[in-house]
Amino acid sequence: MVxxxxxxxxxxxxxxxxxxxxxxxRRPSPGLIFHSDRGSQYASEKVHTFIKNHNxxxxxxKKGDCWDNACAESFFASIKTEELFHDHFLTRKEAFSCxxxxxxxxxxxxxxxxxxxxxxxxxxxIA
Numbered sequence: 001m002v003x004x005x006x007x008x009x010x011x012x013x014x015x016x017x018x019x020x021x022x023x024x025x026r027r028p029s030p031g032l033i034f035h036s037d038r039g040s041q042y043a044s045e046k047v048h049t050f051i052k053n054h055n056x057x058x059x060x061x062k063k064g065d066c067w068d069n070a071c072a073e074s075f076f077a078s079i080k081t082e083e084l085f086h087d088h089f090l091t092r093k094e095a096f097s098c099x100x101x102x103x104x105x106x107x108x109x110x111x112x113x114x115x116x117x118x119x120x121x122x123x124x125x126i127a
Contacts, residue, residue, distance in 0.1 A: 016047060016050055030055030033057045033058075034058050035060070036058075036060055036069065037060065037069050037072075075107075078111075079103075083099075107121070108120065108122055
């Protein structure tokens with residue numbers, strides 16, 4: 001997970017923050033493909049402009065085809081079953097802390113991924 005954000009709303013600003021963090025964390029080369037579903041937050045002019053200004057390409061799933069975004073769906077299934085379904089949060093701050101620890105400590109640095117040859121994302125980045 002390279003760039004992510006947290007908000008009370010699923011809106012364009014949530015996406016822009018995640019894209020900005022991905023840009024800051026990795027400085028990807030022009031031509032990077034940003035793939036998403038067809039949600040209005042991804043189709044917004046603000047997101048399109050951000051992607052264009054970084055010389056990235058935007059790709060969207062076919063309408064009604066969840067399999068077209070399998071990587072994202074797999075991540076959401078993992079975080080729900082491995083973490084979120086076990087917790088009850090009283091505040092957004094608690095939820096944020098839990099999600100931060102899951103992504104930044106566990107998912108990227110400790111969790112072995114079969115698609116990466118049973119290495120962590122961090123191990124693959126270093127190699």
